[in-house]
Every structure is written in structure tokens, then in C-alpha cells.
């Protein structure tokens with residue numbers, strides 16, 4: 357990425373090194389799709405079983421992207437413009453993002469779970485030119501959300517709707533005759549999109565990824581996960597998330613010329629019939645779903661024998677659960693420990709079973725620099741647990757328009773402070789031992805404590821709030837909000853706090869699972885709220901309740 361005022365790019369000497377080593381191939385997403393379409397126009401690229409069912413060939417996807425790109429240009433959307441994309445797992449997702457890639461407009465990848473507060477922020481903060489949604493999905497009407505956001509963000513010029521547009525513009529009405537030459541088409545080193553960070557701050561940060569760096573993570577992943585043109589990748593998690601997008605994900609599969617099958621939901625009742633019907637060979641899940649799948653597989657009438665690889669990541673997969681994967685599903689488990697900021701680690705398909713079930717893998721690239729350090733940034737030897745710092749050919753050098761945050765989130769020499777606490781084994785594999793960032797990992801869905809605390813603090817009866825994780829057998833962690841009420845405030849029920857947060861217009865996974873009222877918070881030696889003590893307290897309560905049930 358060239359140095360811009362929006363985000364720090366890769367320093368020239370690193371960019372040169374990554375190019376010279378062949379990691380950055382000088383490709384763009386737009387050209388990549390064109391190349392595949394020319395090589396094998398009739399091969400199926402996307403299978404979307406929703407509605408009447410659609411099977412788009414590479415040739416068709418390429419033409420659709422071209423026509424939509426021309427239509428976007430005609431609507432005044434061009435290079436560098438941001439477009440918030442919030443679509444479920446439907447074929448249009450790919451048509452839209454490849455159209456945007458082609459003209460150099462930047463998709464901002466929102467999740468279907470996001471609501472008014474998050475979407476308003478993404479649209480306002482990125483000064484988005486457009487917002488792309490589905491009409492109704494999983495019973496939720498995104499057109500109403502768009503109407504509200506539009507009223508609040510005057511700069512948002514267009515809302516495009518896949519399906520019935522209501523008061524907005526039908527996506528289907530946008531495509532026009534392809535333009536012969538895209539003016540100012542993006543270069544490989546330029547930005548391709550903005551991904552969302554799980555985050556630990558008040559508002560989610562945006563992650564600027566370039567064509568060069570992201571495409572490297574795709575083919576690097578393909579090699580490690582054995583994805584080739586005969587693979588069939590099932591996208592069961594929300595398509596916009598970095599894991600199903602690129603590890604190796606839908607984009608990795610398309611890079612390989614393989615087939616992508618879209619599941620509207622990741623549950624076995626939806627996914628298993630698709631695996632059987634489409635001959636799915638590889639997919640990715642978060643740990644709670646992997647547990648559900650291993651249990652459901654024992655009783656399913658569907659033939660899952662085509663499945664060769666199950667990737668599990670996004671949150672720590674317990675060793676015990678990991679051991680069950682191969683016997684239950686008859687496929688190889690591949691643990692993946694990645695982050696939208698860049699670095700992705702995989703166990704290798706030929707790693708010994710012990711390594712596969714007890715580690716979270718090792719980096720994609722020989723050029724990934726990984727440091728495990730103590731609190732003073734001193735490097736620690738293998739076997740010791742410390743903070744994970746990383747720098748490399750597909751890890752960002754800074755968030756988008758966040759200079760202050762970047763000053764602490766990165767070291768002076770460009771290492772990203774992941775906030776993860778890890779140990780490196782003698783074999784170079786990483787084991788995730790914990791987390792230093794103020795975040796709750798709710799089964800792979802990330803909740804920034806500060807963001808939720810700010811919402812709770814807006815409640816008139818609340819004096820102070822501290823959000824921490826509590827252990828959960830299914831999700832690994834859930835959120836617990838400790839609340840101190842104002843002096844003299846009438847008692848508030850925990851359900852009222854949850855309702856209050858929900859009504860602030862947030863993704864449902866951010867609503868606290870539990871609310872505990874206290875009169876004061878435990879403090880650390882220097883007088884800060886001791887979240888460590890709060891976590892210990894709620895963990896003890898959860899354990900005591902579980903013991904009482906037995």
C-alpha cells in the first residue's frame with residue numbers, strides 16, 4: 357500500500373523484499389477472477405442453494421462483476437470510495453465484492469448481526485458512498501435499518517438491496533453494459549477492502565488490506581490446506597468474516613478455481629445435506645459449532661465422507677473436543693489461529709495428531725516474524741508464555757484512520773501487538789494460553805469490553821460498569837457485566853440492563869449474558885478496576901452453580 361494519510365503502508369524495503377521473494381505476485385482480485393474465467397469459464401464457482409438455487413460459473417460471475425462494476429461507476433462510485441457491505445451468505449456477496457474490487461472501491465465488511473449503532477458508525481466513519489444489504493434475512497428487515505442509518509448519515513448516497521428494494525435501490529437494477537476499460541483500476545499494492553477488527557476499544561477499528569497482501573494469504577493458505585481446483589469449500593460461517601473469507605475460505609477457493617458452496621446457516625440440518633449433495637471437501641467452523649457437528653455426525657443420515665478437512669478456529673478449541681473430530685467426522689482437523697489484522701497459523705495436514713490437537717498451528721509464511729515477549733517487550737525462549745507480536749507480508753502496519761491507536765497497537769518497528777498470550781513449542785507451533793486485550797471471545801465472536809461498558813454507562817441509573825468474560829461450557833466464554841448503580845438510584849433488574857443495551861441497536865452477541873450488581877469494584881494496586889478479580893469471582897460463581905447442579 358502506498359503511504360496515505362489513511363493508514364501506514366508497508367515500508368518500501370519490506371514491500372521490495374516481499375515482492376522479490378515471490379510472496380506478492382502483483383495480482384489484483386479483479387484480474388484474478390478474469391484469469392480464472394478465461395481459463396475455465398464453464399466451471400462452477402458459486403453454489404447458492406437459497407431460493408430457487410443458483411449455480412454461477414466462473415464466466416457468469418466474471419460477467420456479473422463486470423456489469424455491476426459498470427453500474428456502480430455509473431452511480432458515481434469509484435476508486436477509493438467506501439461501500440459498507442452487509443450481506444448474508446448469498447451469491448450476490450461475490451458479485452458485489454468483485455465489482456467493487458474491479459473499480460477499486462473498498463468494501464467495508466459488516467456482519468449480518470450488526471445493527472444500527474455499528475452500521476451508523478461504519479457508514480459515518482468511513483464516509484461511505486453506499487451500503488449494500490439483503491431485503492430480509494433470518495426474519496430481520498435490513499431495509500428498515502438502512503432507512504434509519506440513511507436519515508442519520510447524510511453522506512450515504514445509495515442503499516442497494518439484494519431482493520425487494522422497498523424505498524431503496526434494487527441491486528438488480530444497477531448492472532449495465534461493461535465498460536471496456538476501467539478508469540484508474542487498482543494496482544496490486546493498493547487497498548482492496550476494509551475488514552473489521554474484533555477490537556478491544558470503544559468502537560471497532562478498520563483493517564486496511566491490499567490486493568497483494570491478502571492474495572498471498574489466500575494462496576499460502578491453499579497450499580497448507582490442500583485446496584486446489586477440485587476442492588469444494590463450504591462457507592458456513594458469515595461470509596464477510598476473515599476466517600471463511602480467506603482461511604482459505606471462499607476467496608482462497610476462487611483463487612484455486614475451486615467451487616464455493618454457501619450455507620445460509622452453519623447448523624448441521626442446513627450444512628450436512630449440502631456436504632452430501634455437493635461433495636464438500638473442506639470447511640471452517642468456530643469451536644462451538646465444531647462441537648455441535650461432531651455430536652450431530654453420529655446420527656446423521658447424510659453421507660459426509662467427501663469431507664477431508666475441517667478447519668477450526670476463531671477461539672481456542674479444547675484438546676478434548678479436538679480429539680473427537682477425526683473419529684466423528686472422518687476428516688483431518690486443522691486448527692487455525694488467525695486475525696483479521698493478518699497473521700494466520702495452521703496446524704499442517706501431516707502434523708502428528710498430538711500436535712494437531714494440542715496446538716493452534718504455525719504461521720503461513722517463512723516471512724512471518726513472530727515474537728513472544730514479556731511485559732517489557734523482551735523476547736522469551738520457546739516454552740515460555742508471553743505476548744505475541746508479529747510482522748509480515750500480510751499483516752497490517754496500522755489501522756485505518758487511527759493514528760493514536762496505532763501508536764500503541766504497533767511497536768516502533770512495525771510489529772502488531774496481537775493482545776494474545778501464547779507459548780511457542782520447540783517445533784515452532786503456537787499454543788494460545790490467554791489474552792491480554794480487554795475483549796471477550798464469545799465462541800469466536802469478539803466483544804470489546806469498553807464498547808459495551810460505554811453503552812451500559814449511558815443508562816441513567818448506572819454509575820460504573822465493567823464487562824468481563826465468564827467461562828461457558830458451550831461458547832468457551834460469555835459476557836458478564838458488573839454494574840455499580842448510582843447512589844440513591846431505584847433498583848434495576850439485570851434484564852433491564854440487557855434490554856437497554858439491546859435497544860441501543862447493537863449486534864445481539866454483544867448484549868451481556870449476565871449482569872451482576874455490586875456496590876464497588878475490586879481494585880488493583882494502582883487503583884484501577886481489577887478485572888482479574890472480577891473474572892475470578894464470576895468464574896467461582898459459575899463453578900459453584902455447576903457443582904450444585906451435579
Ligand code: OOB
Pocket residue numbers: 552553554598599603668669670671672673691692693694695696697700716774776788791797800802
Ligand atoms: C479470527 O479473526 P478475528 O480478527 O475475529 O479475531 C482474532 C483473534 C485472535 O487475536 C485471537 O484472540 C482469537 O481471535 N483467535 C483464537 C484462535 N483464532 C482466533 N484464539 C485461540 N485459538 C484460536 N484458534 O478469529 C480468525 C481469522 C482468520 C482465521 C481464523 C480466525
